[in-house]
Amino acid sequence: MAGYEKELETTLRIARAAGDMALEYRRGGIAFDSKSDESPVTIADRECEKLIVRGLTEDFPEDGLLGEEGATRESSNGRKWIIDPIDGTRDFIRGTKAWSVLIGLEEHGQVVAGCAYFPATGDMFWASRGQGAYRKSATEEERLHISDRKTQAEALLCVNGLSLISKYPFASDLVPWMARFWTVRSMGGCVDAMLVSSGRADVWIEAQAKPWDLAPLKIIAAEAGAVTFDFAGDDTIYGGNYVITVPPLAEEIRRFVSRGRQS
Structure with missing residues (x-):
């Protein structure tokens, strides 16, 4: 994982930990509230964001933060972590597998690295600038390429x-x-x-x-x-x-x- 290697290693580790936490909440049954825009939010959303913020702050204390559930911190170095602890909260509530943990790193206004982790399936997607995009499941790892469709x-x-x-x-x-x-x-x-x-x-x-x-x-x-x-x-x-x-x-x-x- 050359190019933002440390950032990716941290991101993938934290995303998996947040996903494990969300799965534990899901197994116990989940209640939800509605935010001002009528979108649902659960205790899992909030606690997973706290976990992600702690992990990123420990490794990258000078970086800024922007999280869906309210995490915010100004950057002192032009870098900012952008976090969605549970993307697809409705799917999470309903028990489907179509929800994910999203963590991206923005540097001087450009996204340079990030991951999307699907805890219910174990699929991890990640990329960093100039180094390609990848998916890893329990059984395989592949470099990602778009299709060749033209029409x-x-x-x-x-x-x-x-x-x-x-x-x-x-x-x-x-x-x-x-x-x-x-x-x-x-x-x-x-x-x-x-x-x-x-x-x-x-x-x-x-x-x-x-x-x-x-x-x-x-x-x-x-x-x-x-x-x-x-x-x-x-x-x-x-x-x-x-x-x-x-x-x-x-x-x-x-x-x-x-x-x-x-x-």
Whole structure:
């Protein structure tokens, strides 16, 4: 793991520990509250974020922090860890396997390393700048590469946040536009993003996303060969929405969602 080797080793270790903690909470049954935006939050979300923050602070005390559940610390060196302790809390509550621990490192405004860990399956995805993207399961490890699909007719499209699509100008055209693809899926944000990164899907469109939902996904996808941008066409994780796509389809996807600024 050359290139941010120490950071990745720490990140993978902490992500696994947080995942183990979340699984223990899940086995005991879980209650949840609703945040101000109506999204659910559990004690597992909060305690896992505390665990991640402790681990990162111990190894990188000068780095900044930004966590979904409120962790924040200013950076003294231009580096910031962006944390989602349980991405997919609804799936976590319902007992599916489509939830993950997300940790990304931003350095001077660019995501340079990160991981996405799925505790319920044991799959770990990670990447660092210039060093490629990888997946490791209980039985195998592979370097990730996007697919070679070049047209919508042969591409698998993933769309998330369907309940929020109506606020975008392209909403009325979405269904006929999706019909131009080979098939369409919606399995969950991180799941779908990793499908694109591993060549098992070709486009991921997310109607609403925060930086902690996206930081590690961006570097993993980019190192696998994908193109990333928000609905305004900007290469940022702070735009509130996101696209990951194979390069041949980037122009068409950008054209379609560029009408996607909130009305």
